[in-house]
Amino acid sequence: MxxxxxxxxxxxxxxxxxxxxxxxxxxxxxxxxxxxxxxxxxxxxxxxxxxxxxxxxxxxxxxxxxxxxxxxxxxxxxxxxxxxxxxxxxxxxxxxxxxxxxxxxxxxxxxxxxxxxxxxxxxxxxxxxxxxxxxxxxxxxxxxxxxxxxxxxxxxxxxxxxxxxxxxxxxxxxxxxxxxxxxxxxxxxxxxxxxEQKSLDSLRLLSRCLESLALNKSGAIAWMTISQDVLLDSGAVFDDSDGMIDYTKSLKGVEVGILFKEVSPGEIKVSFRSKNYLDVNQLAACFGGGGHERAAGCTVQGRIKNVEALVIEKTEELLAASCGGPKR
Ligand SMILES: [Mn+2]
Missing domain, CATH: 3.90.1640.10 (inorganic pyrophosphatase (n-terminal core))
Structure with missing residues (x-):
């Protein structure tokens, strides 16, 4: 440097x-x-x-x-x-x-x-x-x-x-x-x-976002999704979703949290957070994105359900490859 x-x-x-x-x-x-x-x-x-x-x-x-x-x-x-x-x-x-x-x-x-x-x-x-x-x-x-x-x-x-x-x-x-x-x-x-300046709409979006929370079988991956429909329904804008991803990681046993946002039809912005050991910069790089070891993101083209399935599969693969355990 x-x-x-x-x-x-x-x-x-x-x-x-x-x-x-x-x-x-x-x-x-x-x-x-x-x-x-x-x-x-x-x-x-x-x-x-x-x-x-x-x-x-x-x-x-x-x-x-x-x-x-x-x-x-x-x-x-x-x-x-x-x-x-x-x-x-x-x-x-x-x-x-x-x-x-x-x-x-x-x-x-x-x-x-x-x-x-x-x-x-x-x-x-x-x-x-x-x-x-x-x-x-x-x-x-x-x-x-x-x-x-x-x-x-x-x-x-x-x-x-x-x-x-x-x-x-x-x-x-x-x-x-x-x-x-x-x-x-x-x-x-x-x-x-x-x-402490949030709008009511943004808290409504949070509630819809939390409703979408899902976990994989092992409980190590948690994700939430905000579709265009949900966004319009809540009256919020995507910027209101700042920080919402942290709720995924707040769950006991979760190593990786993911937030899928349908920014426009067919264009899904994916954010990743990890707790202890998974390198999400590497994970995001698999989809042309990047960032840091514990926080990263990428944009994937496709229908929201397909993108979810693709990304979760890759996440499980990398989790398994990291020997299923924390290095520190
Ligand atoms: Mn920075």
């Missing part, structure tokens, strides 16, 4: 464009705006670019007002920084055009499946969140972390660790979180904005 090189690039340049992956989550947005605000604060010219508006649920993040559409930015930038993104294509075509039209591309990420596509790759799969790497970068570059920057980076940590519950919650992650609280991130407010 070339963090010192990245510090030099940040210190030695003035003209930056930043982006992250499509359907940005808390880590993507927190890293984007945390770094963006920090560069602005140190007097640099910064464009933060996203092809779609920031989700309403994340609009409490300081810096949202600076986010631009790819069509808003013109010309060639000195440095492009792409955050939390395994491969260039995940930024979306329009943001990709902007970020590629730079003299130097820096790829900052923590996914084990990262493709090392940058001129400089600051990739640390040990980091709990990309926001954790951004925090190290800022500290090493001697940039003061304001409360607004801290809030963004803290959100990155909270969301990518499932509120410090997932296995990626390391001592370093918690030290970074503590440091960000010292810098002025407001835990209480952030927690409320992230987890």
């Amino acid at each position: 070339d963090i010192e090189e990245a510090v030099k690039i940040i210190q030695g340049n003035n003209d930056f464009v930043l982006t992250t992956h499509l359907n940005p989550d808390g880590d993507a947005l927190g890293s984007l705006m945390g770094l963006g605000l920090a560069l602005l604060k140190s007097g640099k010219k910064v464009s933060m670019v996203l092809p779609y508006p920031v989700l309403a649920s994340y609009q409490f993040l300081p810096g949202c007002q600076h986010v631009l559409q790819p069509s808003d930015v013109l010309g060639r930038f000195d440095v492009g920084i792409i955050l939390d993104c395994t491969e260039m294509a995940r930024a979306g075509e329009k943001a990709q055009d902007v970020i590629e039209n730079t003299r130097c591309l820096v790829n900052v990420d923590h996914h084990i499946s990262n493709q090392y596509f940058g001129d400089l790759n600051v990739v640390d799969p040990q980091a709990a969140a990309t926001g954790e790497i951004v925090c190290s970068l800022l500290v090493r570059a001697g940039i003061t972390i304001t409360p607004d920057i801290a809030t963004n980076l803290y959100v990155a940590l909270v969301t990518d660790t499932g509120s410090f519950q997932h296995q990626n919650t390391t001592a370093k992650c918690l030290r970074t979180a503590a440091y960000l609280l010292d810098c002025g991130a407001k835990h209480n407010l952030i927690h409320q904005c992230l987890y």
Whole structure:
């Protein structure tokens, strides 16, 4: 990981464009705006670019007002920084055009499946969140972390660790979180904005989602399904299903939890979580996806029942191959 090189690039340049992956989550947005605000604060010219508006649920993040559409930015930038993104294509075509039209591309990420596509790759799969790497970068570059920057980076940590519950919650992650609280991130407010602003429709969707819960024979695999019908019925939107997958894993004896979402007819988005030993990055890769060892996803084309059967079968196969037992 070339963090010192990245510090030099940040210190030695003035003209930056930043982006992250499509359907940005808390880590993507927190890293984007945390770094963006920090560069602005140190007097640099910064464009933060996203092809779609920031989700309403994340609009409490300081810096949202600076986010631009790819069509808003013109010309060639000195440095492009792409955050939390395994491969260039995940930024979306329009943001990709902007970020590629730079003299130097820096790829900052923590996914084990990262493709090392940058001129400089600051990739640390040990980091709990990309926001954790951004925090190290800022500290090493001697940039003061304001409360607004801290809030963004803290959100990155909270969301990518499932509120410090997932296995990626390391001592370093918690030290970074503590440091960000010292810098002025407001835990209480952030927690409320992230987890206590749900709509009635989204809880109705949760109830329908839980009704669909199924288990395989051994009880090691649990899954839930949200079809288009169920979604329309509940009045919710797919973004409301954030976090619902964790209920699968909350069951005793379950090693792998899966959520199937019919995002459009014939297009099924599949999310995976594992508890102790199954490498779901590897599982998702069987279907052209990826992510982390304990959290990953992919998109599979087909009818929802067929996709379910296919994915469960593959999951059982990999579970059996992992010798049916925890390695640690
Ligand atoms: Mn992340």
